[in-house]
Amino acid sequence: MRAFNWSSFALGIGTINAFTCDPTSLQEYLGSGISVTSAKYLANNATFEVPSSDIGFPTSPTNLPALCALEVKVPSTSNSSYSFGLFLPDDWNGRFLAVGNSGFAGGINWLDMGAGVKYGFATISTDTGHSSTLLDASWAENDPEAFVDWSYRALHGSVLVAKDLTQKYYGKGPAFSYYTGCSTGGRQGLKEAEIFPDDFDGIVAGAPAWWTVHLQLWNMKVGMYNLPTDAPHHIPQELFPIIGAEVLRQCDGSDGVIDNIISDPRCCNFDPETLLCPGTTAGGCLTSPQLDTLYHLYGDWVEANQTFVFPHLELGSEGNWGMLLGSDEPTTLGTDYVKYVLGLGSNWTWQDFNPSVLALSEKLNPGNATAGFDLSAFSKKGGKILHYHGLSDGAIAAGSSLYYYNHVLRTLKPRGIDLDGFYRYFMVPGLEHCTGTSSTMNAPWYFAGANQAGALGTGVSSVPGFADAEHDVLLAMMAWVERGQAPEYIIGTKWNNDTLQDEVARQRPLCMYPKQAMYIGTGDVDDPQNWACEMLYGGNGLRKNN
Numbered sequence: 001m002r003a004f005n006w007s008s009f010a011l012g013i014g015t016i017n018a019f020t021c022d023p024t025s026l027q028e029y030l031g032s033g034i035s036v037t038s039a040k041y042l043a044n045n046a047t048f049e050v051p052s053s054d055i056g057f058p059t060s061p062t063n064l065p066a067l068c069a070l071e072v073k074v075p076s077t078s079n080s081s082y083s084f085g086l087f088l089p090d091d092w093n094g095r096f097l098a099v100g101n102s103g104f105a106g107g108i109n110w111l112d113m114g115a116g117v118k119y120g121f122a123t124i125s126t127d128t129g130h131s132s133t134l135l136d137a138s139w140a141e142n143d144p145e146a147f148v149d150w151s152y153r154a155l156h157g158s159v160l161v162a163k164d165l166t167q168k169y170y171g172k173g174p175a176f177s178y179y180t181g182c183s184t185g186g187r188q189g190l191k192e193a194e195i196f197p198d199d200f201d202g203i204v205a206g207a208p209a210w211w212t213v214h215l216q217l218w219n220m221k222v223g224m225y226n227l228p229t230d231a232p233h234h235i236p237q238e239l240f241p242i243i244g245a246e247v248l249r250q251c252d253g254s255d256g257v258i259d260n261i262i263s264d265p266r267c268c269n270f271d272p273e274t275l276l277c278p279g280t281t282a283g284g285c286l287t288s289p290q291l292d293t294l295y296h297l298y299g300d301w302v303e304a305n306q307t308f309v310f311p312h313l314e315l316g317s318e319g320n321w322g323m324l325l326g327s328d329e330p331t332t333l334g335t336d337y338v339k340y341v342l343g344l345g346s347n348w349t350w351q352d353f354n355p356s357v358l359a360l361s362e363k364l365n366p367g368n369a370t371a372g373f374d375l376s377a378f379s380k381k382g383g384k385i386l387h388y389h390g391l392s393d394g395a396i397a398a399g400s401s402l403y404y405y406n407h408v409l410r411t412l413k414p415r416g417i418d419l420d421g422f423y424r425y426f427m428v429p430g431l432e433h434c435t436g437t438s439s440t441m442n443a444p445w446y447f448a449g450a451n452q453a454g455a456l457g458t459g460v461s462s463v464p465g466f467a468d469a470e471h472d473v474l475l476a477m478m479a480w481v482e483r484g485q486a487p488e489y490i491i492g493t494k495w496n497n498d499t500l501q502d503e504v505a506r507q508r509p510l511c512m513y514p515k516q517a518m519y520i521g522t523g524d525v526d527d528p529q530n531w532a533c534e535m536l537y538g539g540n541g542l543r544k545n546n
């Protein structure tokens with residue numbers, strides 16, 4: 001079994017010397033207007049019972065190390081506020097970690113905090129200033145300040161107060177500060193890097209929902225392509241696995257190995273016509289109008305005046321299409337955004353959509369939520385970013401991450417800033433939205449990214465059995481920030497049964513873009529030793545290994 005060598009990362013840590021873990025003691029250490037919601041000490045191996053009011057992240061983390069659990073409320077404007085949770089472990093590693101949120105959910109992400117505090121980090125999460133479930137944005141109606149809190153203000157403000165409390169609790173401030181988040185959490189991380197470069201030394205950003213002004217509308221548009229359900233062009237959910245199987249049949253081998261994993265969907269010349277029903281028979285095949293829908297789904301969204309709006313779903317994402325395509329209405333991630341954030345009102349329906357809604361979204365740029373490309377200040381102060389995106393993501397097209405990376409490159413390279421020195425991007429074949437892989441692909445999707453430990457179990461942290469900087473993206477970030485060891489790859493893991501983390505089914509390197517994992521040609525394809533990170537094409541222009 002491999003383990004992270006924490007002793008070589010040891011910091012001189014102060015002793016607990018200020019407030020004790022109770023509301024009265026804590027209150028004295030808070031600034032004016034800031035109040036304690038709860039403060040309680042948990043002995044080793046306890047469960048933190050998530051308050052029933054936290055509908056955004058209701059799952060309770062279990063088997064926690066001994067810690068002080070706080071919830072604190074902070075005003076943001078005269079009539080808005082946000083809260084954050086903070087776990088202060090007895091056995092502190094001297095560092096600070098913030099974890100991110102998901103979708104429009106309003107709530108403290110206690111489950112990801114549980115995974116974080118098990119490394120020894122003082123760990124926080126904000127509720128982003130409202131209470132709601134993942135897909136609900138009705139809280140933003142006539143409340144632009146609440147949307148600003150969700151966009152960035154609650155996280156930044158929480159980080160400042162929580163760092164101060166950490167310093168007071170231990171008698172010494174954190175030596176390094178980290179962030180990990182996926183989806184909305186990925187967006188929060190990139191936004192922090194852009195506008196609050198001093199908050200963190202290292203930011204792990206997964207599947208970032210960074211392009212709010214276009215993404216929310218694309219979430220809806222994808223559903224609209226497949227509606228209404230009684231139209232001839234509608235593809236019922238039962239056909240998604242059939243489409244996925246045909247994509248796999250045509251695309252699996254384009255990386256030189258038949259293993260049910262499509263390493264790079266951009267390298268496949270997929271021919272959807274093979275799915276066309278012969279004659280008039282239907283079932284297990286697609287009609288011509290359904291094929292048109294498929295072309296829309298695999299095509300970029302470009303508006304009539306040639307404006308590129310959002311990239312397409314990737315080949316190989318079919319197993320993850322249920323959320324945007326499996327219902328008789330488009331997702332409220334899109335329609336609630338139009339109704340309550342853009343302010344077109346609760347009577348607006350997706351049938352009312354036209355390009356003026358897109359223009360309005362761009363003009364308003366609500367809350368400035370969309371992350372920008374100028375990360376020069378973060379680069380200058382020595383900050384590091386590890387960004388990843390699952391190529392089987394059906395909720396946020398993976399191409400949007402590459403678009404972001406390329407635009408940061410375009411912004412910084414002309415100014416003489418080398419991206420590889422501070423910002424690395426990793427595509428993850430077979431990973432769906434933040435967590436999981438389809439049972440067909442069975443891809444090595446796990447590397448302790450945000451939300452991933454919680455998908456294995458409520459008491460899981462790091463990569464069970466492989467808690468080291470080669471397999472765990474957060475430890476890789478620590479090694480980069482604190483030791484200058486920049487990761488060229490992270491090894492992804494898939495167990496036979498992820499819940500049990502029993503036998504490893506597969507491991508494989510996830511390579512830093514633009515390199516990709518290439519099979520060396522001999523040995524077990526499920527053993528990471530038999531793969532190398534290389535440029536896809538050799539200097540002669542010929543594809544390698546194929």
Ligand SMILES: *[C@@H]1O[C@H](CO)[C@@H](O)[C@H](O)[C@H]1NC(C)=O
Binds near residue numbers: 062063
């Ligand atoms: C921690 O709690 C679990 C039950 O959740 C129990 O099985 C385990 O033995 C406990 N471990 C220790 C070290 O007390």
Ligand SMILES: *[C@@H]1O[C@H](CO)[C@@H](O)[C@H](O)[C@H]1NC(C)=O
Binds near residue numbers: 078145
């Ligand atoms: C909060 O206060 C601002 C400024 O006074 C006001 O514009 C806004 O409508 C108020 N929001 C709510 C939800 O009351």
Ligand SMILES: *[C@@H]1O[C@H](CO)[C@@H](O)[C@H](O)[C@H]1NC(C)=O
Binds near residue numbers: 345346347
């Ligand atoms: C929505 O439509 C109903 C019925 O036409 C109407 O009574 C209501 O005022 C409308 N609501 C808004 C916010 O426009």
Ligand SMILES: *[C@@H]1O[C@H](CO)[C@@H](O)[C@H](O)[C@H]1NC(C)=O
Binds near residue numbers: 303305355356359362
């Ligand atoms: C093209 O359309 C988009 C979306 O409606 C709009 O934002 C943009 O301003 C338009 N560009 C031009 C040149 O009209």
Ligand SMILES: *[C@@H]1O[C@H](CO)[C@@H](O)[C@H](O)[C@H]1NC(C)=O
Binds near residue numbers: 148367
């Ligand atoms: C959004 O960004 C612009 C430009 O940086 C700034 O002027 C504006 O105050 C910001 N708005 C919010 C709500 O942060």
Ligand SMILES: *[C@@H]1O[C@H](CO)[C@@H](O)[C@H](O)[C@H]1NC(C)=O
Binds near residue numbers: 497498499500
């Ligand atoms: C994994 O193990 C759990 C616990 O034994 C079991 O409930 C679950 O069905 C297993 N999953 C698979 C895919 O075999």
